[in-house]
Amino acid sequence: MSKESKDKQFVTEITPQGEDFSRWYIDVIKKADLMDYSPVRGCIVFKPDGYEIWEHIQEELDRRFKETGHRNAYFPLFIPESFFQKEKEHVEGFNPELPWVTEAAGEKLEERLAIRPTSETMFGHMYSKWIQSYRDLPVKINQWANVVRWEKRTLPFLRTSEFLWQEGHTAHETEAEAREETMQMLDIYQDFVENYLAIPVIKGQKTPSEKFAGAVDTFSIEAMMKDGRAVQAGTSHYMGTNFAEAFEIQYLNRENTLEYAHTTSWGVSTRLIGSLIMVHGDDRGLVLPPKVAPTQVIMIPIGPPKTRDAVVGRTDELYRELKAAGIRVRVDDNPDVRPGWKFNEYEMRGVPVRLEIGPRDMENGVCVLVSRITGEKKVVEQANLVQEVQAMLEQVHQEMYNRAKQFREDHFYSVDTLDEMKASMEEKRGFTLAGWCGSEACEDTVKQETGATSRNIPFEPGETKTKCLVCGDDAKHTVLFARAY
Amino acid sequence: MSKESKDKQFVTEITPQGEDFSRWYIDVIKKADLMDYSPVRGCIVFKPDGYEIWEHIQEELDRRFKETGHRNAYFPLFIPESFFQKEKEHVEGFNPELPWVTEAAGEKLEERLAIRPTSETMFGHMYSKWIQSYRDLPVKINQWANVVRWEKRTLPFLRTSEFLWQEGHTAHETEAEAREETMQMLDIYQDFVENYLAIPVIKGQKTPSEKFAGAVDTFSIEAMMKDGRAVQAGTSHYMGTNFAEAFEIQYLNRENTLEYAHTTSWGVSTRLIGSLIMVHGDDRGLVLPPKVAPTQVIMIPIGPPKTRDAVVGRTDELYRELKAAGIRVRVDDNPDVRPGWKFNEYEMRGVPVRLEIGPRDMENGVCVLVSRITGEKKVVEQANLVQEVQAMLEQVHQEMYNRAKQFREDHFYSVDTLDEMKASMEEKRGFTLAGWCGSEACEDTVKQETGATSRNIPFEPGETKTKCLVCGDDAKHTVLFARAY
Structure with a gap:
């Protein structure tokens, strides 16, 4: 800490x-x-x-x-x-x-x-x-x-x-x-x-x-x-x-x-x-895919000092349940740090699910799960905790995939000419489909003029380009271009 | 094959x-x-x-x-x-x-x-x-x-x-x-x-x-x-x-x-x-500890061609049971190689347990387990196969440990002088306890004269030596000597 x-x-x-x-x-x-x-x-x-x-x-x-x-x-x-x-x-x-x-x-x-x-x-x-x-x-x-x-x-x-x-x-x-x-x-x-x-x-x-x-x-x-x-x-x-x-x-x-x-x-x-x-990742920090996250669930007991021991005790019981179910879970019960600060901290670290539990939750036999990706809060029965956590981990995964896919679709372009490719690379950024005649010279021109390299010839390009974006000859392939790491 | x-x-x-x-x-x-x-x-x-x-x-x-x-x-x-x-x-x-x-x-x-x-x-x-x-x-x-x-x-x-x-x-x-x-x-x-x-x-x-x-x-x-x-x-x-x-x-x-x-x-x-x-290992080849053996059980169907399909079919069923129980098992049903040759082969490879199954075993609902370390054959009920195999793997492990320990005890010596140490290293070979005054010179003399190095100062040497084997001064430690890899 x-x-x-x-x-x-x-x-x-x-x-x-x-x-x-x-x-x-x-x-x-x-x-x-x-x-x-x-x-x-x-x-x-x-x-x-x-x-x-x-x-x-x-x-x-x-x-x-x-x-x-x-x-x-x-x-x-x-x-x-x-x-x-x-x-x-x-x-x-x-x-x-x-x-x-x-x-x-x-x-x-x-x-x-x-x-x-x-x-x-x-x-x-x-x-x-x-x-x-x-x-x-x-x-x-x-x-x-x-x-x-x-x-x-x-x-x-x-x-x-x-x-x-x-x-x-x-x-x-x-x-x-x-x-x-x-x-x-x-x-x-x-x-x-x-x-x-x-x-x-x-x-x-x-x-x-x-x-x-x-x-x-x-x-x-x-x-x-x-x-x-x-x-x-x-x-x-x-x-x-x-x-x-x-x-x-x-x-x-x-x-x-x-x-x-x-x-x-x-x-x-x-x-x-x-x-x-x-x-x-987002501006708050990491967002880790649940299946590879070192910590999948962070448990944070909350509430005033007088109920602290009871809440921490119950947290530990639930911790053991989750752990026994094979979930990678940690407890942060450090009394010197405010819960709000912890929330930010574990969001920054990308922990997929946060579990909050306070004295009133104890009384009601519930706790609160919070999704890192959507911020959604869900009050769940402690009696079903393992299933609820597994379900939210799965939801987080699915939502992450969907968002990444949507982002890619939102940044997916198709061009016919080198000028359009330049504009695509400089203004919009993203993946850009174009026709290619098959010559190394044309491929190299794209690289020199736009900074984009051919990523691959997609098996399923979605559309078929007919002309090379550089020389205008018949396209042999529809190629995916992008600037790359 | x-x-x-x-x-x-x-x-x-x-x-x-x-x-x-x-x-x-x-x-x-x-x-x-x-x-x-x-x-x-x-x-x-x-x-x-x-x-x-x-x-x-x-x-x-x-x-x-x-x-x-x-x-x-x-x-x-x-x-x-x-x-x-x-x-x-x-x-x-x-x-x-x-x-x-x-x-x-x-x-x-x-x-x-x-x-x-x-x-x-x-x-x-x-x-x-x-x-x-x-x-x-x-x-x-x-x-x-x-x-x-x-x-x-x-x-x-x-x-x-x-x-x-x-x-x-x-x-x-x-x-x-x-x-x-x-x-x-x-x-x-x-x-x-x-x-x-x-x-x-x-x-x-x-x-x-x-x-x-x-x-x-x-x-x-x-x-x-x-x-x-x-x-x-x-x-x-x-x-x-x-x-x-x-x-x-x-x-x-x-x-x-x-x-x-x-x-x-x-x-x-x-x-x-x-x-x-x-x-x-022994003169027949490897003997692998069951817990780290790549193959823990080798299954060898035996018998004449006319019963072959039935035996191999039953072997496959048993294979799946063992595998489902987390046992690392393989089947060798190659018809071109004699069972006897296979027995030798997998013994050489150190597979801890061999399972043989033939047409008569099929009829009787049994098969034969053979321990690599003792050669013991045990007829077991197919109905209890998982437990029987697990038990034999455990027995093999225990027997391997016991034999290794016995071997060490049989080759464990104690000497009082450098001459005895020389004899111990040249004739008997093994671990040899001796007293040591604590000087590097004496330790080095042992090494030069006998080829043995001090392995360690055992926490539980079994006996306490009082004199240094080289200089005869009071021993500070009882040291384990051996030639080493």
């Missing part, structure tokens, strides 16, 4: 979103104690409330990965320099961001070791040893790990030099099976992000210039932040036989001839934490 | 323990598919069956850490060189093992960054920012992470350049409270290792020469491998104010004066995997 009592004003210190969204973001994550800057450039400390969000993300995704036949493993942090040379696009894509270990235990290394920015090469090397026959396939392994990309501009959670993620790497007999895996994982990401983090996303395929370095096809889910910018919330790649050829992942097929395996990879990272903050 | 069918002989390829224990160990972990060597010096790949043991260790320890008021967080992988200079013993202890990042993104770094070998310095730096007042204490944070120590001689799981671990770091107002935390965590480790991994351990305090670099006192739990060598299975350190002084972790105490916090740290690592293999 000490940090809070030092500064009872800090809720009002959060910069309003409308004034400066980036400052709002930094204010909120610092004040809500999710992270701190570290002494190492671009690396943050994930503090307990920030890290716990990641733990809940991990639990649920891990469950879904295992349910679909994947197993976890752990591969080395270090990747020999020569590995990066084996896949041409891969080295070009990642080389500019690699940190290098050149000395160890007082001696210069013969070969420099990169800190992994991703592990396709290491998995490729090992898979080539493990896979001999079609009977060894598929191999479906996931890894939870830290990775490092020495980024020039960093932003806590969204782009840090070191971050946490999972990377799935699979190898298959056929293209069809590998593509099915690629899509299955993209679907799992979409379902998870929408139904667990309450973030609606747009599924689609990356354009060649935006795909993963070394992939044949990259697919993504794209989410809209409250400043209209996009975050790529998850990606799934079909690698074809590129890495199999580079690392000689060959197997004897059913006809007893050697073939290259088809591989995939897919990942989400701690940038999901940044995303859910930017999608749901 | 492909790997198995390639080589039906490999059970007999395991080197017997009595012939060459180190070769037995490598044979077993390779054949049971727990790990593979990586192309990076001293780094292994934790394959799914090896990694899953770690996942079960994590789940249970994490639960116990949280139950005792700790929370997880994540701190940076990189540690600036200057941090290591701040605590003199710490830098001397770890400097020889550090790998250094000297370049990143094409540029030479101004300050070299070490890959963390442990994170006292980074936690110290951050705690100094977070802790201002006694109201901020205690801070009790744990981290699950990879760490790197560039070891000269490596051994899979037991000593690898990169390994996985947890490191708890806490800060407290008083020495008493910090010491209580240090002991609490040591007790948690002991309880976990004994009751979860079925490994009896000896608790005690490290001698000054063996304590953690920078600690005031280090405590350990020591386990005996089947070759009589010791593994330090977990450590807990009371740091005093050493790191608080080095990193200025100061707080205003209840009398409003500045004081240094008292800190602790404690950790266990993936060397637990190596330990449980060396404690429990």
Whole structure:
């Protein structure tokens, strides 16, 4: 409680979103104690409330990965320099961001070791040893790990030099099976992000210039932040036989001839934490999706000193009931802090549901639940508390999703020309559909002139554009453009 | 199944323990598919069956850490060189093992960054920012992470350049409270290792020469491998104010004066995997403790082709029952492999319980459970299968613990002189108690002459030695000596 009592004003210190969204973001994550800057450039400390969000993300995704036949493993942090040379696009894509270990235990290394920015090469090397026959396939392994990309501009959670993620790497007999895996994982990401983090996303395929370095096809889910910018919330790649050829992942097929395996990879990272903050937060602070909130319910006993012991006693009983039902609940019964101050504090921290209980509530066998997202107050019977709390948590989730979806619809545009795109990006901000001829030059022009990049080619764009917004030629694709984090 | 069918002989390829224990160990972990060597010096790949043991260790320890008021967080992988200079013993202890990042993104770094070998310095730096007042204490944070120590001689799981671990770091107002935390965590480790991994351990305090670099006192739990060598299975350190002084972790105490916090740290690592293999394995292969075994029960339907479908159908029903009860169960119904071969295979892989079911069992509503550790066969009613399996898993655990304890008692010695210690180490092998005067010179003589190091000063040595085994002076402590991994 000490940090809070030092500064009872800090809720009002959060910069309003409308004034400066980036400052709002930094204010909120610092004040809500999710992270701190570290002494190492671009690396943050994930503090307990920030890290716990990641733990809940991990639990649920891990469950879904295992349910679909994947197993976890752990591969080395270090990747020999020569590995990066084996896949041409891969080295070009990642080389500019690699940190290098050149000395160890007082001696210069013969070969420099990169800190992994991703592990396709290491998995490729090992898979080539493990896979001999079609009977060894598929191999479906996931890894939870830290990775490092020495980024020039960093932003806590969204782009840090070191971050946490999972990377799935699979190898298959056929293209069809590998593509099915690629899509299955993209679907799992979409379902998870929408139904667990309450973030609606747009599924689609990356354009060649935006795909993963070394992939044949990259697919993504794209989410809209409250400043209209996009975050790529998850990606799934079909690698074809590129890495199999580079690392000689060959197997004897059913006809007893050697073939290259088809591989995939897919990942989400701690940038999901940044995303859910930017999608749901408001001027009062965080709004955390109930399914990943470290504290789902904060219980605040209220009333004068003379009834205090009785109220706190009853609060503790109800606390145990909620906890036994698997609800993540905390009690703040600090007598030195006014309830009103606590209300602000836990709103700022994004706790989905507040439970108030006072002496009159005690007499009536009720208490009051307050929704963080709508502010709605509901008097509920203590006898039904578990169900009432679960119902309100579910309502909060649903309302968060609906609002995020409405916000995205309100900031979703469609343009025909580059000038319209410029106006769209500068005045309205948001996601903007446009036709594209397929040439990298036109895509690059959009980027240079408007700051927007192609996010993906949506599977369900809603409408079909017929002309390229830059050159006016026939459009090959209807593309989603946005400025992005 | 492909790997198995390639080589039906490999059970007999395991080197017997009595012939060459180190070769037995490598044979077993390779054949049971727990790990593979990586192309990076001293780094292994934790394959799914090896990694899953770690996942079960994590789940249970994490639960116990949280139950005792700790929370997880994540701190940076990189540690600036200057941090290591701040605590003199710490830098001397770890400097020889550090790998250094000297370049990143094409540029030479101004300050070299070490890959963390442990994170006292980074936690110290951050705690100094977070802790201002006694109201901020205690801070009790744990981290699950990879760490790197560039070891000269490596051994899979037991000593690898990169390994996985947890490191708890806490800060407290008083020495008493910090010491209580240090002991609490040591007790948690002991309880976990004994009751979860079925490994009896000896608790005690490290001698000054063996304590953690920078600690005031280090405590350990020591386990005996089947070759009589010791593994330090977990450590807990009371740091005093050493790191608080080095990193200025100061707080205003209840009398409003500045004081240094008292800190602790404690950790266990993936060397637990190596330990449980060396404690429990036998000439037939792995023997996995039921509570961490990736597969707890392997179900093998048997009988002629004509009854096959019926037996496999019933097996699947029973499989679903066991799975629903939370038991980690697998079915091997591969018709191309003989049951006898499967029996050997899963014994080699250390699966605690085998379930056999044939056509006659079907008729009688029974099946057969076989214990990996005793070989005992038990005919059980299918109607009680869940309870019967749970009971046998518990029996296997208990029997494993009892045997490990008996083995340790059979290899536990006590000596009065250096010559006796030499004989004890060369002929008998095992743990050997001896008196020690407290001088580093005598301790070092034991090491030079016998290869044994002081493991710890047991809290309950069983007997009290009165003379130093080297110099014959009065003994200050009764010390546990052993050759160690």
